[in-house]
Amino acid sequence: MTPILESLFGGLSIASVLLLAALGLAIIFGLMGVINMAHGEFMMLGAYTTFVVQNALKKTPLSDIYILFALIAAFIVTALLGLILERGVVRYLYGRPLETLLATWGVSLILQQFIRSVSWQLMLGIAIFSALFFGALWFAGKRLDFERIRSWLIAIAIPISAAIAWFVCDILAKIYKLPFTKPWFGTQGVDVTAPRWLRGGLPIVEGYQLPYTRLFIIFLTVVCIAGIYWFLNNTPWGLRIRAVTQNRNMSACLGIPTQKVDALTFAIGSGLAGIAGCAVSLLGSVSSNIGQQYIVDTFMVVVVGGVGKLVGSIVAAISIGLLNYVVASNALKPLISFSPQLTAIADFFASGPMAKVVVFALIVLFLQIRPAGLFPQKGRTVDA
């Protein structure tokens, strides 16, 4: 009994992290057929947001429940960034999945570097540049011949704004020195400490206890899934999202603003990445490449689950999580101890990386049998 219970809870806790991370990706993929490679970096930003909120609330009475504020802040920050990514990049690439993959991958690299080097200097520079550049566009937009002068205006405004921003920041850097130029986070990881009430664990069986942080993540995952189900099934925007997911052209012909639906969905999916990032920050040190650890796994969850059905992602995440845990922890060893060969094989694969190899091999095998995933949608094409 013990190994089975232990595998169940261990696997569930891995699965819940996977699922939380994959949820946003699955929703976006279901609606637009787009895989956002920067999803992992949105998680990373959610984790860093948690770190910032924790520090901001450190010596206040709210420090015990900082995690709630961190969840909200992480959602908002990543949702806004998702919105900018969709409006600024992804929407120009609909129907071109490979270009979208490359472009969002590029964004993920930018975000990683950004988090390493972000400082007051950089932030101020970006703010000055944006204010000058978009201000100039807005100002010129009121002129009648805007369309005609647009391209050369952009060509001139970019270098000028950049030069001014650079110049101002350089001067300020010379005046204020280190406090102004020092990176906020740097290349070292940062540590989020769980609030007091999440330390310790729940004893499940002899010698195994489930940490409260893991329980919290399972709980958070359930809440997020319930929330998404409620949103999709009970609100007007949820109805619009479901309609566009199934038949984009007809939805548009009925008067549904498909561009707004895309933007909203992308923002919500990205916001969920932020929440996932907040959750994983409780599990260990957070660094700029934490997103890379998750993007492949979450991608697998979405592919195995199939397009357009959340149930698929849920089942896929739980299966992959369980399998991963069972193989890595060699939890079934007592059950196969009758055969020395089997035990030898199980021992061989009983480590984190080797368990991943097993899981990926099985996924590849599975996709040979069911290329459309666990729950294929009939009559729906991704690129429609």
Next chain:
Amino acid sequence: MTQTNGAIADFPANTDGHSMLDISNLNVYYGESHILRNVDMSIEPGKMVCLIGRNGVGKTTLMKTIMGLLVPRSGSIRLQGKELRGLPPDRRAKLGIGYVPQGREVIPRLTIKENLLLGLEALPKGAAKAKEIPEDIFELFPVLKTMLNRMGGDLSGGQQQQLAIARAIMGRPRLLVLDEPTEGIQPSIILEIEAAVKKIVRETGISVLLVEQHLHFVRQADWYYAMQKGSIVASGATSGLSKDVIQEFLAV
């Protein structure tokens, strides 16, 4: 336009003296193949106009271009004098074009009720707070009332067609575009659909653009246009539809 009774309410009135729809010199391509050639067409307010032509001549292509699903290479489409060029389909729906496409395109994994509520998206407020389907819809299509919670994809072809028309009517359009509403449907249901469309026209005074192969239904229209190889080659009042024209353009 007069409202004969109050059964179907809230439709926009046509009073401003423009044609409902004016298409001029329209050219549409699929890649490099020239599908519609210099198409001219006009629909007067409150009239029902039928487009006939054999399979593959470009009727559906014209409907899709009107809706904004295809972008014409040249020419103009005006709705009550307003140029539609460059507007996406959802804006055109909001301007008052209700579209019932060939193949019906009921959203399969939504319930009948949700499909109907989506019809409200064409109204300024969208489907926002509405939870109920107005009674006039069920007067037109009584079958729908009994199956509001079934999935759209589970309906029979005839029921899906009725749902698609009802959904378009939910948005209170000025112009109803019907692409082969009787294709692949059994005769008794065809008569029901025909009667419903006639009732809609009579009671609301909206204009209808109909693509149709059934002679009986074609005769319900006021005016016909006949299409061949992407061009309009004949037009006239349906009362004057001669045997020759019928032979030539309808797949009877």
